Amino acid sequence: DADVTQTPRNRITKTGKRIMLECSQTKGHDRMYWYRQDPGLGLRLIYYSFDVKDINKGEISDGYSVSRQAQAKFSLSLESAIPNQTALYFCATSGEGAVDTQYFGPGTRLTVL
Amino acid sequence: GENVEQHPSTLSVQEGDSAVIKCTYSDSASNYFPWYKQELGKRPQLIIDIRSNVGEKKDQRIAVTLNKTAKHFSLHITETQPEDSAVYFCAASTSGTYKYIFGTGTRLKVLA
Secondary structure, three states: OOOEEEEOOEEEEOOOOOEEEEEEEOOOOOEEEEEEEEOOOEEEEEEEEEEOOEEEEOOOOOOOEEEEEEOOEEEEEEOOOOHHHOEEEEEEEEOOOOOOOEEEOOOEEEEEO | OOOEEEEOOEEEEEOOOOEEEEEEEOOOOOOEEEEEEEOOOOOOEEEEEEEOOOOEEEEOOEEEEEEOOOOEEEEEEOOOOHHHOEEEEEEEEOOOOOOEEEOOOEEEEEEO
16 A cells, blocks of 8 residues: 555664654545554554644654654654664545545554663 | 554454454543554555444444444454455544544454
């Protein structure tokens, strides 16, 4: 599903470094999400945004921040990366309607040394 | 808080057999239940979903059942094939929240 893209796809960084993960979508969806995937823990919501002026914390927002630069772009930042932030990160989008499908990007594998 | 429990965490079946994955949710207001399949190294993709106004939905070899009273729903895969091997996630969502709560995933292995 090339409608949701993430950059970079893989990143290795060091403890204390600032890093930004970017998500872009061409679906025209208003709602965008950042998830973290860890083995055995499933997909956990970090932040979500319903439009460019609406940002909300998810269940595990500590240590992360986000920016919704435009309807199509939603970035996740780690201000000072730590090793337990090593994980697979997914961006997702959803469109109009009371309940609707979420479409995932290809993921970014982040390793913090 | 809201929670979705998913069992089993791993499941191995012989090719051609059926597989069943079960999820239980805590929020009685939940009314939308999607299932995602994640192949190795790939993104999660929706394979089937069910809304609270129906009890069962089928799509070829896959089906989902919902028991609102017991607050649980299940994914059924019949005539399993090697390409069904993947991690499957259930989720629950409530109208108006636009958020999913995901289960922890089930790794299905179909043995040839």
